[in-house]
Amino acid sequence: MTAGILLLGTSGCNAQVMLFDPGxxxxxxxxxxxxxxxVLTAVIVIPVIGLLWYIVRRFRDVPGNxxxxxxxxxxxxxxxxxxxxxxIVIVGILSVVxxxxxxxxxxxxxxxxxxxxxxxVTSLNWKWLFQYPGQKVATVNYCYIPTNQxxxxxxxxxxxxxxxxxxxxGGQEYTMPGMAMRLWLQADKPDVYFGSGANFTGHGFAxxxxxxxxxxxxxxxxxxxxxxxSSPPLTELGLTxxxxxxxxxxxxxxxxxxxSFTKMIMKDGGMYMAHDRGILDTTTx
Amino acid sequence: xxxxxxQPTPFFVTxxxxxxxxxxxxxxTLVGIVAALTYFKKWKWLWREWLTTVDHKKIGIMYLxxxxxxxxxxGVDAELMRTQLALPNGRLLQPxxxxxxxxxxxxxxxxxxxxxxxxxxxxxxxxxxxxxxxVAFPYLNAISFWMFFFGAMLLNLSFVIGGSPDAGWxxxxxxxxxxxxxxxxxxxxxxxLQTSGIGSIATGINFLVTIFKMRAPxxxxxxxxxxxxxxxxxxxxxxxxxPALTVALAxxxxxxxxxxxxxxxxxxxxxxxxxxxxxxxxxxxxxxVILPAFGIFSEVVSTFSKKRTFxxxxxxxxxxxxxxxxxxxxxxxxxxxGAGPGVNAFFAIASMCVGIPTGVKVFNWLFTMYQGRIRxxxxxxxxxxxxxxxxxxxATGIMLAAAPADYQYHNSYxxxxxxxxxxxxxxxxxxxxxxxxxxxxxxxxxxxDRLGKAAFWLFNIGFYVCFLPQYQLGFMGMTRRIxxxxxxxxxxxxxxxxxxxxxxxxxxxVFIVLDVLYSAWxxxxxxxxxxxxxxxxxxxxxxxxxHYNFAKxxxxxxxxxxxxxxxxxxxxLNEPDEPIAPIHMPKNSGVPFLFALAFFVGGFxxxxxxxxxAALGLAGVLLCLVTRSWDYNTDYYVPVExxxxxxxxxxxxxx
Ligand code: HEM
Ligand SMILES: [Cu+2]
Numbered sequence: 001m002t003a004g005i006l007l008l009g010t011s012g013c014n015a016q017v018m019l020f021d022p023g024x025x026x027x028x029x030x031x032x033x034x035x036x037x038x039v040l041t042a043v044i045v046i047p048v049i050g051l052l053w054y055i056v057r058r059f060r061d062v063p064g065n066x067x068x069x070x071x072x073x074x075x076x077x078x079x080x081x082x083x084x085x086x087x088i089v090i091v092g093i094l095s096v097v098x099x100x101x102x103x104x105x106x107x108x109x110x111x112x113x114x115x116x117x118x119x120x121v122t123s124l125n126w127k128w129l130f131q132y133p134g135q136k137v138a139t140v141n142y143c144y145i146p147t148n149q150x151x152x153x154x155x156x157x158x159x160x161x162x163x164x165x166x167x168x169x170g171g172q173e174y175t176m177p178g179m180a181m182r183l184w185l186q187a188d189k190p191d192v193y194f195g196s197g198a199n200f201t202g203h204g205f206a207x208x209x210x211x212x213x214x215x216x217x218x219x220x221x222x223x224x225x226x227x228x229x230s231s232p233p234l235t236e237l238g239l240t241x242x243x244x245x246x247x248x249x250x251x252x253x254x255x256x257x258x259x260s261f262t263k264m265i266m267k268d269g270g271m272y273m274a275h276d277r278g279i280l281d282t283t284t285x
Numbered sequence: 286x287x288x289x290x291x292q293p294t295p296f297f298v299t300x301x302x303x304x305x306x307x308x309x310x311x312x313x314t315l316v317g318i319v320a321a322l323t324y325f326k327k328w329k330w331l332w333r334e335w336l337t338t339v340d341h342k343k344i345g346i347m348y349l350x351x352x353x354x355x356x357x358x359x360g361v362d363a364e365l366m367r368t369q370l371a372l373p374n375g376r377l378l379q380p381x382x383x384x385x386x387x388x389x390x391x392x393x394x395x396x397x398x399x400x401x402x403x404x405x406x407x408x409x410x411x412x413x414x415x416x417x418x419x420v421a422f423p424y425l426n427a428i429s430f431w432m433f434f435f436g437a438m439l440l441n442l443s444f445v446i447g448g449s450p451d452a453g454w455x456x457x458x459x460x461x462x463x464x465x466x467x468x469x470x471x472x473x474x475x476x477x478l479q480t481s482g483i484g485s486i487a488t489g490i491n492f493l494v495t496i497f498k499m500r501a502p503x504x505x506x507x508x509x510x511x512x513x514x515x516x517x518x519x520x521x522x523x524x525x526x527x528p529a530l531t532v533a534l535a536x537x538x539x540x541x542x543x544x545x546x547x548x549x550x551x552x553x554x555x556x557x558x559x560x561x562x563x564x565x566x567x568x569x570x571x572x573x574v575i576l577p578a579f580g581i582f583s584e585v586v587s588t589f590s591k592k593r594t595f596x597x598x599x600x601x602x603x604x605x606x607x608x609x610x611x612x613x614x615x616x617x618x619x620x621x622x623g624a625g626p627g628v629n630a631f632f633a634i635a636s637m638c639v640g641i642p643t644g645v646k647v648f649n650w651l652f653t654m655y656q657g658r659i660r661x662x663x664x665x666x667x668x669x670x671x672x673x674x675x676x677x678x679x680a681t682g683i684m685l686a687a688a689p690a691d692y693q694y695h696n697s698y699x700x701x702x703x704x705x706x707x708x709x710x711x712x713x714x715x716x717x718x719x720x721x722x723x724x725x726x727x728x729x730x731x732x733x734d735r736l737g738k739a740a741f742w743l744f745n746i747g748f749y750v751c752f753l754p755q756y757q758l759g760f761m762g763m764t765r766r767i768x769x770x771x772x773x774x775x776x777x778x779x780x781x782x783x784x785x786x787x788x789x790x791x792x793x794x795v796f797i798v799l800d801v802l803y804s805a806w807x808x809x810x811x812x813x814x815x816x817x818x819x820x821x822x823x824x825x826x827x828x829x830x831x832h833y834n835f836a837k838x839x840x841x842x843x844x845x846x847x848x849x850x851x852x853x854x855x856x857x858l859n860e861p862d863e864p865i866a867p868i869h870m871p872k873n874s875g876v877p878f879l880f881a882l883a884f885f886v887g888g889f890x891x892x893x894x895x896x897x898x899a900a901l902g903l904a905g906v907l908l909c910l911v912t913r914s915w916d917y918n919t920d921y922y923v924p925v926e927x928x929x930x931x932x933x934x935x936x937x938x939x940x
Contacts, residue, residue, distance in 0.1 A: 016775065018762040019693050027693070034690045041680035044644060048676045051651055056669060061591070061658035070656045074593035079652065080645075084599075087644035091637045094687060098637075099630040101689040106626050160460035161556065163621060163696055167762040171692020174622045176557070177459060177550040181623040194774075198696035198764045200453055201460060203380040206767035 016194075018167035023193055023214075024186040025109035026170030033101050040090050105171075108150040109186045117220075118152045119143055120261040123162035123175040123197060125245040126204030131261055135224045138234050140242065140251035142211040146220040147190055153183040154279060158243060158264050162205075163198035166212050172198050180265055180279045187214035207247050228254045298448050303382075308445050337873040339423035340832055344430050345408030346727055349720065351434060352402035355393050356713075356794070358441065362390035364791055367751075371784035373772040383768035384451035385470070389440070391454025392474060395570065396481060397437040399708070402716040403577040404433070404488055407516050409723050411492060413823035414510045416501025416841065418834045421494040423871040424919070429484040429491065431881030436481025439888050443473035447892065450474035453766065455563060456537070458548035458556045463541050469892045472541065475534045476888035480881070482527050482534070489523030492516050501822075503841035503859075507601070510821045510845075511594060514601050515580025518608040519573050525612060526569035533562035542894060557622065564615035572611040575707065576604060578715020579646060582668045585718050586650050588819045589665040590657030593845060596649040603642035603649075610639050620688045621695050629688040636686035643679050647672060662817070663737030667718035670745045674710025678703060681756070696766075699759025702752045709748060717797070725811035729828045733808055736800035744793030751786025754779035820848035825858055827935040833868045833923055836932050837861060865929060867922040874919070880909035 022028040058067050108116065120131040121143075130143040145151045155164050157175035165172035166185060173183040187193065197208035215223065234242075234253035239260060242248070262280060298304050322328050335343060365386055369375040378386065408426070412419055420426050443449045447469035452461040461471050496517055500509070537559065539545040546552035548559045587594045594600060616624060616632040624632075650672065659665070681703040685691050694700055725731045758779050763770065770776055815824040825847045826834065839858035843849045850858045887902020 016762075017757070017760045019760045030689050030693050033687050034684065034693065037684040037687045037690060038680075041683050045676045045680045048647055048651070049673045052669065052672050055651060055654045056659060056661075059590070059654060059657055059659050061660045065658075068656050069591075069658055071592045071658075073656060074595050074597065074653075076596075076652075080596050080599055080649075083645055083648040084641070087641040091634075091641055091683075094637055094683065095634040098633045098687045098689065101687075102630045102633065103626045105689050105692075160465055161457065165696070165762075165764070167693065171689065172621050172695060173692070174619075176622065178553075179623065194762060196762070196764055199457075200384075200766040202451075202465060203384065206380065206769050 016168070018194065021168055023168040023191060024170065024188050026105065026185055027168055029101060029104065029109075030171055033097060036097055037094060040094055043090065044086065105184070108152070108184045110150055112150060114149065116150050116152045117146055118154060119145070121153050121155045121164055121175065122261065122264060123155075123157040123159060123164070123201070123208070124243055125159040125202060126197075126208050127242065127248050128164075128195075128197070128208065128210045129242060131256055132224070133261070136255055137224055137227045137231075138253040138256040139227075140248060140253075141209075142213060142250045144213045144215060144220055144223050145185075145187060146217040147187050147214045149217070150184050150186045153185060154261075155181045155183060156261070156265050159245075160201040161199060162201050162208065164195070165198040166193050166195040168193050169212065174199060178265055182279050187212070190215050190219075202245075204245070204247050211250075227252055230254075296446060298445055304445070311445065332875070333873070336878050337427075337875045339419070339427045339871050339873055339877075341408045341412050341419050341423065341426060342727065342830065342832075344426055345405045345410075347430060348401040348405035348408060348433070349727075351437065352398050352405055352716070353798075355398040355401065355437065359390050359394040359398055360791060360794055362386045362393070364787060366390065367784040367787040369768065370770070370780050372781065373770055373774075373777055375769050378768060380768045381451065384766075385449035387766055388450050388453050388456075388474070389444070392440060392450070392478070393437075394708075395454065395574070396478060397433075397440065399574040399712050399716075400481070400485060401433055401437075402712075403519065403574055404429070406512075406577055406581060406716060406719045406723070407488075407492055407519075409727055410719075410823060411495060411513055411516055412499070413726070413826065413830060413834060414513050414821050415496060415499060415504055416822050416835060416838055417495065417499040418838075418868065419871065420491050421499055422491050424874060424877065424913075425487050425491050427874065427877035428880060429488040431877050432484030432487070432884060433481045435881045435885035435888075436477045436479075436484065439480060439885055439892075440473055440477035442889075443470055443477075447473065455567070457563075458537060458540070458554075458559050459550045461537060462549050464549075472538070472892040472894075475538050475541070476891055479531065479534050479538075480884050480888055482531055483884075484881075485523055486527045486531075489520040489527070493520040493524065496520075501835075501838050501841050504846075507598070508841055508844045508846070510580075511583035511597070511600055511604075512577070512580035514604050515576040515583075518576045518604045522569045522573045522576070522608055522611065526566045526573065529562050530566035530570075533559050533566070536562075538891075542891065560619055560622065561615070564618045565612075567618065568615040569611050571704075571708070572607060574712045575715075576607065578671075578712050578719075579604065581715045581719040581722070582650060582671060583653075584821065585664050585668045585722050586653050587845075588722075588817050589660045589662055589668075590654045591660075591818070592653055592657035594649070595652040595655075596645075597844065599645055600649055603646045606642040607639060610635060610642075614639065614686075617686055617688075617691070620691045633686050633688040633691075637683050640679055640683050640686075643675075647676060647679075662721070663732065663734055663741060664718045664721040664817075666738060666741045667714045667721065670741065671710060671714040671718070674706055674714065674748070678706035678710055681706065694759060696764050697759035698755040698763045698765060701765050702755035702759065705752050705755075709752075722817070723823075725816050725828045726823055726826075727829060728805075730804055730808040730810050731816055732800050732804045736796055736803060740793050740796035740800060742793075743796060744790050747786045747789030747791075747793055749786070751783050751790060754783045754786075758783075815847075818851075820845040822847055822858075825850065825856075831931050831935065833870055833928070836865055836868075836928050837863075865925050867924055868928060869920060869922055871920050872918070874913075874916075876909050876913050876916075880906060883909060 020031055022031050118133055120133060122129040128141050131138045155173055155175040156179060157177045161174050161176045163172045163174045169185040169187055173181055191214055193212040193214065195210045195212050197205060231252040231254040234256040236257050239257060322331060338344065369378045369383060450470040450473055452466050452471055456474060459465060496513055536547040540547055540549055546554040548554050548556045583594055583600060614632055614636040616628060617636045620629050685694050685700065685703055721732055721737060758776055761775055763776050811828040814827040837860040839860050842859060850856055883902050883905025886905060887899045890898030890902055
């Protein structure tokens with residue numbers, strides 16, 4: 001099983017320009033914003049470089065240059081109004097688009113028809129633990145999600161803060177000790193999506209890559225069943241082992257100690273923001 | 286397999302053959318310097334002329350030398366990192382080593398290269414440009430320099446003693462807390478920054494007061510050179526931003542040394558608080574270093590276009606607007622840390638607003654050149670090369686500021702490319718432009734133009750080869766701070782190209798060094814004091830300027846006072862119609878050096894938690910303060926004969 005995923009994994013992330021190859025509505029929205037900002041800033045950058053090229057060529061201090069020379073010409077209200085106005089307009093447009101998208105991304109990408117699959121993600125030194133409170137299974141360094149429906153990731157860390165990033169599905173969000181943060185992602189098509197930790201956490205950080213395997217819902221349910229029947233449970237002891245600094249491959253567990261995610265967050269006093277408690281209440285089962 | 290448990294650190298770092306080799310080199314260099322000073326009997330000279338000086342011009346030169354040395358050190362770090370990343374699964378560096386290198390690279394380049402470089406420029410130029418004889422507090426100025434110097438030494442020492450910090454230049458807790466970063470490395474970082482930070486705050490205050498209080502008669506604010514305006518902006522930002530860093534570093538230090546829990550995971554610590562404090566300093570910091578570069582570009586562009594600066598009032602307004610706005614955007618460094626959409630939208634829009642005054646400045650530079658007469662000297666090349674760089678860097682800044690897009694760019698190589706484009710293409714180009722421009726004023730000879738241009742082209746081309754691929758690597762999902770990456774991600778070619786670019790830039794730097802050496806040997810002497818046919822007051826003085834700067838303080842009647850004097854008054858400034866009077870000057874003092882040395886000793890004690898040594902350092906600090914407080918012999922008058930003699934020798938008739 002693990003070997004299969006690895007195979008899929010290597011074929012799934014070949015030389016992609018991931019940010020412009022969106023695999024779901026979240027990353028699609030983000031890539032549109034990226035293109036907007038690119039075009040609107042290019043509207044200034046390209047003329048500036050062109051103008052520079054022209055001016056430096058035209059007004060050189062060489063004998064016989066017949067270009068006009070006006071050493072004291074240094075004010076022009078109309079010109080200055082123009083170049084205060086251009087960036088103001090561009091920034092104005094960008095501000096509206098940005099604000100709209102920022103608010104949109106705090107909601108699930110599409111209306112939820114069924115209860116969303118929730119995955120509790122914990123970054124450890126130096127591995128990713130995924131727990132499925134609805135399905136009661138757990139994995140390490142890879143996870144399965146159903147396609148075509150919003151998936152709710154709830155993020156925390158039991159180590160220095162990392163950042164959970166699956167570029168083709170959507171932008172990242174930090175994993176912070178003592179906090180729970182929500183990230184909505186959704187995959188359109190079955191595929192293996194490359195993911196990695198994005199915020200430096202020490203010596204093993206470079207190896208904190210994982211795969212998100214998106215499959216149709218029926219197959220997802222099958223996968224859960226199979227895991228439940230064939231994988232070992234994650235015990236308290238196993239959890240302690242995982243917390244120790246080091247690397248591991250991909251692991252699969254048929255169950256995990258109940259409430260271990262919440263306990264992880266609360267054990268050091270965590271949850272200092274009421275807002276996080278709200279997130280946790282909606283996601284623990 | 287990587288292991289988490291950390292071995293106790295030995296006092297001397299010896300394990301790695303590369304470090305061992307550098308240890309030996311450093312030791313040999315030190316021996317060489319000591320031997321040379323002794324052989325040529327230069328110890329007294331060193332102490333009298335340099336270590337105890339309070340002259341802003343000499344302090345500026347010392348900052349410059351330090352900045353260039355640190356640029357070399359940070360540059361070697363950079364080349365090592367790029368070599369490691371040139372190919373997948375690189376084997377040159379172990380992760381521990383790579384992590385230390387990117388940490389010290391960032392820290393050194395921002396705090397011990399960019400900062401002293403801007404301090405060098407402002408020390409050299411500001412008093413001369415406003416017609417002053419020194420800064421407002423020359424003694425404090427010396428303290429600032431030595432605090433910077435010993436702070437930098439403390440950080441660099443960690444390379445050979447104890448081990449370098451490795452939690453990144455931002456040093457986020459909980460990673461930077463004891464459980465994850467045991468050992469003295471992180472303490473070196475904290476105390477080095479703390480020490481030099483005190484110096485920086487003092488410099489901010491010093492220059493703000495200098496500019497407000499010490500201008501020549503008639504030099505109204507709106508007649509000041511734009512470089513001076515940019516230093517107002519920078520000083521204000523330093524004064525308001527650095528205290529936040531001081532607090533953030535102090536609190537981590539309490540956590541690490543005294544078992545407090547401000548930012549730990551345990552006991553309800555709030556790491557987020559550090560991140561806010563850090564960036565409340567950190568974002569203004571990037572503008573602290575870019576504003577002086579803006580100022581230099583204004584001077585250089587106007588001089589080498591033989592034309593008045595276009596839209597002076599807009600330029601002033603932009604500098605001030607940038608200073609204010611840049612204090613309101615810090616959260617754009619952590620859009621992805623769970624702030625609500627309202628907060629993120631606010632900071633996104635505020636960040637984009639910085640682009641407005643910046644854009645205006647670019648257009649004004651362009652129109653300063655427009656209908657001028659452009660001379661392509663090396664200084665001007667750096668200024669012209671800056672404009673496309675900054676246009677692109679500013680644009681990618683705005684792309685990053687669009688919060689939802691930043692969720693993707695954050696921590697990727699796109700971000701790396703952005704800030705190198707503005708920091709190298711903006712700050713470093715600006716400082717090099719300033720260095721080439723004011724070099725004759727500092728040393729009395731002109732840097733060779735051919736070598737200078739070769740350096741420029743190598744560096745500029747190398748820059749694009751190095752950093753444009755990194756934007757694309759960001760699009761391809763490559764994250765920052767990884768010491769290695771697997772093959773098969775499609776990242777290999779671009780990384781290889783990027784590394785080649787880095788080497789080309791390295792060669793460019795070597796050419797700058799060659800230029801300095803060659804020109805010192807055979808460079809053209811500047812006998813006029815005004816080699817560029819320039820516009821502002823410093824060029825009315827001989828090169829180098831006498832230690833009291835102006836024998837008589839000129840009366841200013843217009844912007845670009847020296848240009849106007851050349852146009853309308855046969856190159857004579859308006860000077861009061863009085864005989865030369867004795868000039869009141871500060872005396873040299875060894876206390877600033879000893880004061881900062883005491884900080885260094887105390888800091889070193891804290892690094893190792895040797896509290897007896899820390900106490901000794903603190904006692905030294907107090908002793909210096911007391912000594913100075915009871916020292917009434919701090920100033921003197923330069924007698925008229927000496928002034929007349931000096932002025933004669935400089936072939937300027939005193940009137
Ligand atoms: C129009 C002007 C600019 C805008 C809108 C802008 C925007 C941004 C944003 C949003 C980030 C955070 C990106 C992230 O962490 O995901 C960033 C990072 C950064 N910017 Fe800029 N920027 C601008 C100009 C500058 C300038 C002038 C400098 C320095 C001279 C600079 C230096 C940096 C640095 C050093 C970082 C990254 C620090 C780190 O995470 O290590 N930026 N910029
Ligand atoms: Cu910033």
